[in-house]
Amino acid sequence: MSETQETEETSSGFFSKLKKGLSKTRQSLAGGFDNIIHGKAKVETRNLEDLEEALLIGDVGFETTSIILEKLKKGVADERLRTQEEVFEQLKNIMVDMLETYQKAPVQPDSPPKVILVIGVNGSGKTTTIGKLSQKWTEEGKKVILAAGDTFRAAAIEQLQQWADRVGVFIVKQKSGSDPSAVAFDAVQAGKARGADIVLVDTAGRLQTNQNLMAELVKIKRVIGKVMPEAPHETLLVLDASIGQNSVSQAKLFNEALSIDGLVMTKLDGTSKGGVLLNITQELKLPVRYIGIGEKTEDLQEFDPKAFVEALF
Amino acid sequence: MFENLSNRLEAIYKNLKGRGKLKEADVDAALREIRIAFIEADVSLPVIKEFLEKVREKAVGHEVLKSLTPGHQMVKIVNDELKDLLGEEGAKLQMASNETTIVLMVGLQGSGKTTTAGKLARMLKKEGKKCMLVPADVYRPAAIDQLNVLGQDLEVDVFQAEGENDPVKICKNAVAEAARRMCQVAILDTAGRTQVDEDLMEEIRNIKKAVNPHEVLFVADSMMGQQAVDVARTFHEAVGIDGVVLTKMDGDARGGAALSIKTVTGKPIKYMGVGEKLEALEPFHPDRVASRILGKGDVLSLIEKAEEAYDLEEQAELEKKFKKNAFDLEDFRDQLKQVKKMGSLQQLVGMIPGASKLMKGVQVDDSVLVKTEAIIDSMTPVERSKQNLINGSRKRRIAAGSGTTVNDINKLLKQFAQMKKMMKKMSSGKFKGGMDLSQMMGGGRGFPPF
Numbered sequence: 001m002s003e004t005q006e007t008e009e010t011s012s013g014f015f016s017k018l019k020k021g022l023s024k025t026r027q028s029l030a031g032g033f034d035n036i037i038h039g040k041a042k043v044e045t046r047n048l049e050d051l052e053e054a055l056l057i058g059d060v061g062f063e064t065t066s067i068i069l070e071k072l073k074k075g076v077a078d079e080r081l082r083t084q085e086e087v088f089e090q091l092k093n094i095m096v097d098m099l100e101t102y103q104k105a106p107v108q109p110d111s112p113p114k115v116i117l118v119i120g121v122n123g124s125g126k127t128t129t130i131g132k133l134s135q136k137w138t139e140e141g142k143k144v145i146l147a148a149g150d151t152f153r154a155a156a157i158e159q160l161q162q163w164a165d166r167v168g169v170f171i172v173k174q175k176s177g178s179d180p181s182a183v184a185f186d187a188v189q190a191g192k193a194r195g196a197d198i199v200l201v202d203t204a205g206r207l208q209t210n211q212n213l214m215a216e217l218v219k220i221k222r223v224i225g226k227v228m229p230e231a232p233h234e235t236l237l238v239l240d241a242s243i244g245q246n247s248v249s250q251a252k253l254f255n256e257a258l259s260i261d262g263l264v265m266t267k268l269d270g271t272s273k274g275g276v277l278l279n280i281t282q283e284l285k286l287p288v289r290y291i292g293i294g295e296k297t298e299d300l301q302e303f304d305p306k307a308f309v310e311a312l313f
Numbered sequence: 314m315f316e317n318l319s320n321r322l323e324a325i326y327k328n329l330k331g332r333g334k335l336k337e338a339d340v341d342a343a344l345r346e347i348r349i350a351f352i353e354a355d356v357s358l359p360v361i362k363e364f365l366e367k368v369r370e371k372a373v374g375h376e377v378l379k380s381l382t383p384g385h386q387m388v389k390i391v392n393d394e395l396k397d398l399l400g401e402e403g404a405k406l407q408m409a410s411n412e413t414t415i416v417l418m419v420g421l422q423g424s425g426k427t428t429t430a431g432k433l434a435r436m437l438k439k440e441g442k443k444c445m446l447v448p449a450d451v452y453r454p455a456a457i458d459q460l461n462v463l464g465q466d467l468e469v470d471v472f473q474a475e476g477e478n479d480p481v482k483i484c485k486n487a488v489a490e491a492a493r494r495m496c497q498v499a500i501l502d503t504a505g506r507t508q509v510d511e512d513l514m515e516e517i518r519n520i521k522k523a524v525n526p527h528e529v530l531f532v533a534d535s536m537m538g539q540q541a542v543d544v545a546r547t548f549h550e551a552v553g554i555d556g557v558v559l560t561k562m563d564g565d566a567r568g569g570a571a572l573s574i575k576t577v578t579g580k581p582i583k584y585m586g587v588g589e590k591l592e593a594l595e596p597f598h599p600d601r602v603a604s605r606i607l608g609k610g611d612v613l614s615l616i617e618k619a620e621e622a623y624d625l626e627e628q629a630e631l632e633k634k635f636k637k638n639a640f641d642l643e644d645f646r647d648q649l650k651q652v653k654k655m656g657s658l659q660q661l662v663g664m665i666p667g668a669s670k671l672m673k674g675v676q677v678d679d680s681v682l683v684k685t686e687a688i689i690d691s692m693t694p695v696e697r698s699k700q701n702l703i704n705g706s707r708k709r710r711i712a713a714g715s716g717t718t719v720n721d722i723n724k725l726l727k728q729f730a731q732m733k734k735m736m737k738k739m740s741s742g743k744f745k746g747g748m749d750l751s752q753m754m755g756g757g758r759g760f761p762p763f
Contacts, residue, residue, distance in 0.1 A: 053358060059538040062352045122561060122589075123423025123534065131454075152589070154431075154466070155459035162454035176462075206589075207564035240423055244355030244538025246566045267422065269507060271540045 048073070058275035059244050064282055068094055092309050098278050099305035102285045106262065107233050113145070113191035115199045115224055115231035117184075119217055119258065120238035121250055122205030125266035125292065127156065129238050130200045131163030132292070132300040138167050142197040147187030148173035149180040149220065152204040160202055170194065180204065180216065181223040188227040201232065208253035218257055234261045236289060239280075241265050241272035251280045262289035265303075269294045274308075335383060340372045343387045354606045356569035357542035360576045368394055392603055399571060399599035404581035406433075407528045407555060413491045414498045415524055419517055419548060420532035422505030425560035427456060429532050429586055430502040431463035432594035438469055442497040447472040447487040449480040449520070450504035460502055467591065470494065480504070480516060485523045501526070508547035521552050528555045533574055535559045535585070541570035542577050549578045559602075560586035563593070568605045638737050642697040645729060646689040649682055687715040688725055700726055 048069055055065040068091070075081070075090045108114065116133075120126050127150065134144045146164050148171060150156035157173050164171035172187035184201045191199035203220065206213035224231050237260045239247045254260055268274050268291055277288055288303040344365050351361045372390050408414045416433065418426045427450070434444045446464050448471065450456035457474070464471035472487040484501050491499035503520065506513035521529065531545065531554040548554060557578070559571055562585045571582060582597040634640045689697060691714035696703055703711070708722045 056352055057358050057539050059355075059540075062349050121536075121564070122428075123425060125423060153428075153459070154462035155455045158458040159453070159455035166454075207561060209563070209565045240534075242421055242538060242540055242544070243534065243536045244541075244569070245353055246355070246536040246564065247538075249565055267507070269509075271507075271509060271543050273539070276538065 055275065058273035059279075060275035061245050061248070061279040064275075064279040067282070068098075068278070095278065095309045096305050099281055099288065099308065102281050103287045103303075103305060106289065109228075109230060109233050113188070113196040113199045113228075114233045115188055115191070115201065115228060117201045117203070117221060117224065117232040117235045117258075118238060118264075119203050119235065119254060119260075120205060121207055121240075122153075124205065124238045124240040124243075126150075126205065126238045127159050127163070127202055129236075129264055129266060129290070129292065129300065130160065130202050131167070132297045133290075134163065134169050134200055135167045135297045136300065137198055138169055143195065144169045145187055145191045145194065145196045145199045146171040147184050147199060147201040149183050149187075149202045150204040151176055151178050151180050151183065156202075156204065170196075181220045184220050185223050185227060188224055188231060192227065208250045214253070214257045221258055235259065236262050236264050238264045238266060239276075241268045241274045241276075243276075245276065245279070247276045248279055248283060251284050251286065255284055255286065260284075260286055262287050264288075264290045264292070266292035268292060269299070335372050335375045335386065337373050339383065340369055340387075343372070343384075344369060347387075347391055350608055351569060351606065354567035354569035354608070355536070355538050355541070355573075356606065357539050357573040360542060360573045363576065364394070364398070364572070388607065392607060395572065395603040395606060396599045399575055399602055400581050400597075402599055403596045404556065404583045406530075406583065408498075409527050413488065413496055414528070415488055415491075415526040416498060416500045417521060417524070417526040417529045417552075418500065418502050418532055419529060419552060419554070420505060421507060421534070421544060422453075424505065424532045424534045425558075425586055426450075426505060426532045427459050427463070427502050428589075428591075429530075429558050429560060429584075429594070430460065430500045431467060432586065432591050433584075434463070434469045434498075434500055435467050435591045436594055437498050438467065443470075443495065444498045444500060445470045445472055445487065445491040445494065445496040447484060447491075447499055447501045448474065449483050449487075449501055451478050451480055451483070452504045456502075456504070463591070470496065472499075481519045481523050484520050488524045508544050508551075514547070514551045517552050529553060530556050530558055530583070531574070531578070531580070532558045532560060533570060535562045535568045535570060536564065536566040537570035537573075541573040545574040546577045549580070554578060554580055556581055556583040558582075558584045558586065559597070563587045566605075567608070568602050571602050572606060638733065640733060640736060642689050642692065642700060642729065643694070645732075646686060646697075649686055649689075653682060684715070684717060684721065685725060688717055688722060691715040700729065 051072075052065055052069060055068060056062065060068070071094045072087070072091055075094065076087060079086075079090070081087050081090060118126050118130055130146065134146060137144050144167075146160055146169055148157040148160045150160070151174065154176070157176060161171060161173065170190070172183060172190050174183050174186075180203060187199050187201060190196070201220070201224070203217060204213075206217070208214065221232060221235065235258050237251060237254050239250060243250075251260070251263065263277070263280065263286055265274055265277060265288065274291070280286065281288065288305075290300055291303050291308070292300045347368065348361055348365060351364070352358070356364070368391055371394065372387060375386070375390065406414070406416060418430050420426050430446060434446055437444050446460050446469055448457040448460040461471050463469075472483070472490055474483045474486070477483050477486065480503065487501065488499055501520070501524070503517060504513065506517065508514065529552055531548055533541070533545070537544070545554075545557075557574055557580055559568070559582055562568065575582060582599075582602075585595050585597055585602075587593045587595050634644060688711060691711045692703070696707065696711075703722070703726065705719075708719045711717075711722055712719050
């Protein structure tokens with residue numbers, strides 16, 4: 001941890017923060033590389049093992065790690081790369097490519113409001129993400145309405161209410177234990193009536209294997225569509241960066257049930273590496289929309305594959 | 314994405330016919346597969362290395378048991394070692410003898426501290442202990458409300474901080490209040506924090522100093538990735554934990570974090586959260602977690618269950634009948650009963666290597682067994698031994714008696730006839746070894762349609 005200290009002083013901007021958050025990965029990858037290069041053009045097996053290890057520790061997962069290494073080996077051989085910088089560039093390009101391929105601009109509705117449904121497992125950071133997004137967009141001059149769709153967990157409605165108070169946006173809510181579809185319905189209607197730009201619908205956390213609760217989400221989505229046929233315009237899955245390979249299962253099962261439009265990864269502020277994103281984009285071809293790298297509102301940022309990968313090294 | 318470890322080890326050893334000692338090369342091949350399985354299960358890399366070293370020592374030169382194939386033998390060694398490392402079942406909270414027991418909950422954001430605090434309070438209350446819940450998370454919006462609501466639902470006291478904003482003071486005041494109210498347990502719910510947040514780690518150290526808890530519980534998400542080792546180590550070094558609660562075990566996480574946390578802290582995993590409801594807290598089951606890490610398919614349990622359920626003498630009797638082709642519907646019914654003793658079909662199928670993949674998406678229906686049994690029950694003893702007797706009117710009677718249709722009876726009789734044919738083939742030489750349940754079930758053909 002001592003090596004991260006130097007960068008700490010100057011870190012106020014977003015990238016340096018992201019870098020700090022990801023510094024451990026950077027160190028282990030760089031370490032892997034130093035071993036790889038050896039000043040020679042050849043990538044030796046022993047060195048590849050080091051690199052494999054670095055990627056695995058970053059939660060990239062076994063299969064994706066193997067794919068990356070295969071591509072790197074081929075790239076190094078084809079282009080006769082010699083220097084450490086060249087191999088570095090090659091690896092970065094491979095990883096950026098993997099992430100960039102599936103990035104695409106979010107859908108814009110023909111007429112407002114844009115309805116965004118936010119889903120994820122328990123504790124992944126849905127409500128916090130909604131709070132931060134509402135603040136960001138309100139500051140940009142947009143009119144945001146929140147829907148307190150987590151009617152299950154104790155005090156979840158209060159949690160979103162506090163965000164609404166803090167940001168100063170309108171919130172649609174009902175009693176705890178009420179039907180979340182009804183809340184979503186009301187909120188989208190309110191959004192239309194009040195001329196809102198964006199309606200953010202919160203939902204209760206649920207494990208992707210719970211079929212009843214997944215069916216509940218499908219219903220929420222369907223009911224939203226009754227108010228606005230093309231809504232929700234975006235269904236965002238919130239993933240916790242500290243979770244390992246299970247994030248793949250989360251993305252897969254939520255996507256099967258609801259067809260997700262984008263991913264949000266929270267809590268990249270610890271030593272969490274977020275490597276599983278490579279794994280998920282590979283497997284499900286989903287874009288990543290936002291990443292959260294800290295507690296503050298400005299710490300939730302639009303995902304930029306280049307900056308993300310750049311920050312890894 | 315990956316098949317379970319048992320299948321993969323089977324594949325490695327499929328060319329290994331002889332059953333002597335496990336050789337170094339065989340073991341190494343297996344260790345590579347185990348490594349991949351563990352990576353996919355989110356066991357932290359340094360922990361995997363340590364684990365594989367131990368397994369290698371145990372496995373090389375190990376005699377392969379007669380009853381097991383080399384693949385099964387490796388799984389058994391790994392499984393035993395895993396269970397061993399994961400620790401004891403049913404470790405309890407450390408309780409103070411004659412004062413309020415103070416439990417301090419710590420962990421990352423979103424790991425489930427507040428919900429677990431509620432679950433613990435419910436469990437302790439059921440044991441007849443008076444509890445107090447203490448909300449010391451002053452950062453997350455409505456965290457205090459959340460604990461208040463849980464307290465109301467459970468009818469458990471919740472400490473009211475009355476405008477106090479310093480978590481250390483809240484905890485201190487709460488502990489004094491709990492003692493005054495003669496509470497046996499005070500559960501302190503703290504804010505989630507990342508292990509790299511020095512200020513918040515300092516805060517938790519100060520809370521610990523101020524209240525001197527009997528039990529520091531580290532609440533960990535069972536889905537945690539590679540960083541589990543870092544998180545657990547840092548928390549342990551900073552505050553010194555006494556026990557672990559694994560949450561969200563009701564999902565499909567492989568739970569490798571459990572092994573990582575246990576290995577670096579050496580502290581027992583005491584409970585696991587298995588659902589959203591407040592009663593969904595269970596004592597830790599090392600065997601269940603071990604088989605998850607290995608990838609669910611659990612040949613050993615199947616072997617054990619089969620051994621439990623089967624009577625060896627009956628078995629010998631049955632084999633004789635096979636050879637004479639005298640196996641009748643009566644024997645078939647006995648077999649069904651024994652299969653049922655072993656658990657639900659869905660469970661059994663899950664334990665057969667390869668079957669889970671084959672049967673993916675197929676809901677195995679136990680009612681088929683019940684139906685088949687009912688049909689045989691509705692026959693006369695003579696009909697059971699001489700099924701050729703069963704004509705149209707008998708079929709109608711049996712159908713009425715068992716609440717099925719003549720079509721069902723026809724199906725069963727046809728399958729039984731096929732099964733007998735197959736058994737005749739088996740006993741006439743090609744079939745090696747004795748009566749093998751898994752082969753019968755895995756073979757599929759001839760067995761009732763499940």
